[in-house]
Amino acid sequence: MNLPSIAWIILFAPLVAAGLILMVTRTNKPFAAGLAILSALITTVGGYTLFAKSAEGVYHGFNWVDFGQAFSIPFDLALDPLSRTMLVIVTTISPLVFIYSIGYMKEEVGFARFFAGLALFLFSMLGIVLANNLVMMFIFWELVGVSSYILIGHYYHKDSAADAAKQAFLVNRIGDFGFMLGILLFWIATGGPSGGTFSFVGINHPAPIFVQNPALLAVAVVLIFCGTVGKSAQFPLHVWLPNSMEGPTPVSSLLHAATMVAAGVYLLARIFPILASSPEASEVVAWIGAITALGAGILAIQQDDIKGILAYSTISQLGYMVTGAGLAVSAALPMFHLFTHAFFKCLLFLTAGSVILGMHHEQNIWKMGGLLKKMPVTFITYCCGMLALSGCPFFSGHYSKDLIMACSWEHHRDIFWVVVIAAGLTPFYMMRQALVVFFGKARSEHSEHAHESPLVMTIPLILLAIPAVIAGYPFFEHTFFHEIGSLAEPEVPAYVPQVFLGVFLAGLGLAIAIYGRAPEKDPIRIPFLRRLFYIDDFYFWIVRVIQGGFAKICSFIDRWLIDGILVRGSATVVWTLGFALRFLQVGNIQAYALFFGVGVVGLIYLLLHVR
C-alpha cells in the first residue's frame, strides 16, 4: 500500500468506526468497544508506518472550496517531521486509553455512545495533525471542540457535567474567534484574492506587507495564538479545563493530557517560523505561557479533587510548552515537552481513574489514604508519572522541562525566574497528592475497601509507565525531534542545573514536611486559592451582571415594544374593527345570499346602464 492511501485510511478509520458504532451497534457493548479499538489500532499501525518510512509531502485529496485562482481551500494531508511525530504521540496514547476505557466504563451508561465519541475525537485530532492549511485545521479544531463537548457532557443528566461541557465549548469559541480573524488576516496579507494562501508553507514565509509592518505581523500571530489560548487552556481562558474533569476519567486522560489541549501547542509549532520572526508576538506568547505555568501551579496546591490537581498541573505544563514556543528557539522545544508530557500525564490521569474506580467514584483526596497496599500497581505507575511530571532526574519530564527552563535562562531572564518558581511548585503539589492518597491511613470507608483495578486497566498503566520514564532519553529525542529542529543544550552556567535540582528537592521536601504525617484535614487553607483567584467568580459576575443586564434590556424591548405594541397592538386594532363590524351581521345565510344576489344585479345594472 502506498503512503498516501495509508494516510487517508488513518484519518478516516476512526470516523467510520464512530459512524458504525452509532448506526449499527448501539446496544452491543463488545462490538462497539472492539470497533473503536480496532480503528485506533489501525491508526497506530499506519502512524508508525508513516513515521518509519519518513513519509514526506502533501497528499492532495480534493478542493473543499474552489473558486479557481481567487479562492480555493484544498483538503490536503501534510506529512512532514512535525506531523509525523505528532501522529506517533496521538496514535500511541489513543489505543491505550481506548482499551483502558473498557474497564473504566464497564458499569456506566452510554457505553457505545462513549466509544463513538472517543473515535470521533480521534478522527478530529488526526485531522488537526494532518491538516495542510489553516482552514482545514480550523474545521478539525472545531470538530475537536464538538467531540470534547460530547465526551465532557457524557453524564449529561448531571447539571454540573452539562454545564462543564457547555462552558468548554463556549470558552473555546472565544479563542476560536481570534483564531478565525488571524486566519483571515494571514489570507489577506499573503495577497487576498490574488494569491492569498492558507497553507502552512505559504503563511510561514513572511508576506511583504508583514515585513513592512512588524506590528501587523505581531497582531496576526497573536490572533492565531488566541486559538491556542482557548484550546490549550492558557490564562485567561483556562477556566474550562478544570471544570471539564466532569467527564469520565479516560476522557480527561485523552482530551486534556495528550491530544485536545496539545492541539494548541501543535498549532504554535506549525506556525513556528512566522511566530519566531515576530519578536513582539513571541514575547506575548512566552509571557502568557509563563503566567499560566505559575498561576496554575499555585492553584494546584490547594485543590482537593484528585483530578482537579492533575487538571491544574496540565495547565501549568501547557504553560511551559507555550513558553517554549514563545522563546522562539526551535519548534522542537515545545514539541519535546508535549511528547514527554503526553505520556506521563495520560498515565497520571489513568492512575487517577483507577483510584477513583477503586474508591467507588470518590474523588476527594481527603477521603482517600493508605491506598499504597491496596492498589500496588496503580501506586507504582503513579509514582513513575508523578516523578516525571515533577522533573525528577532520570525521568522524562526532567529532560524536556529543564531544556525549556535552560533556554529561557539564555533568552529571557525574567521568564526564567517565573518558570523556575512554577517548577518548584510541581513536586510540591504532586507529592502532596501522592502522600494524601496513597500513604497514611484510610480516611473513609471507601478507602478501607478499595481494591486494585482489573487487568484491562492496569496493563495500559504499565505500558504507559515505560515511556513516561524513558521518553526523554536522548535516543527518543533524536529519533523524534532531530528533523523538526535542533534541541541543543544551551550554554548555561553550572549552577543553573543545580537550581533546577534545588527547587525540585525543595518542593518535594516541603510537601513531605507538611503532609508527611498524614493529617486528617488539609493543614493549609488559603481561600484566595480555593476560590481560584476569583477568576471564575469574575467571569460569573460578567455573565450575570453585564450579559444578564443586556439580556434584561433586550427582554424589555421584546416584551413591551415588540410584543406589546407591534404584535398585540395590531391584533387589538383588528379585533376592535371586527367587533364593530359584527353589528352589521344578521346571522342568516339565506339573507346573505339575497344581499349578495341583489348586489350582483345592482352591479350589472350599474355596468350596463350608467356611463
Next chain:
Amino acid sequence: MPTLANYLIASGLFFALGLGAVMLRRSIIVIFMGLEMMLNAANLSLVAFSRYGLVSGHQNFDAQVLVFFIISVAAAEVAVGLAIIVSLYRARQTTHVEDLDTLKF
C-alpha cells in the same frame, strides 16, 4: 327537434329550482345541492349556446370545452365543501343554518 329557447327555459327552471333551494331550505346540505344545480343550469345554457350559435358560419366548441373545466373545478369544490360540512357537523352537531349565527353580535 328542440330549439335554443327550449334549452334556455329548461336551464332557467333548473336555476330557479336551485335558487329556491338555496334561499328557502334550512339544511346546509340541501343548500349545497341547490348551489350545484344552479351551476349545472349555467352549464346547460353554455352548451346550448354552443350548439346553436354559429360564429361566422361555423360551429364553435369553446363553450363546451369550458363546461368540462367547470365540471372538474366543481368536483374539487364539492370535495372541499363537503369536507367543510363534515367538520362543521363534528364541531357543532348540526347542519341547520339557523344555528350557525355566532358571527352575529
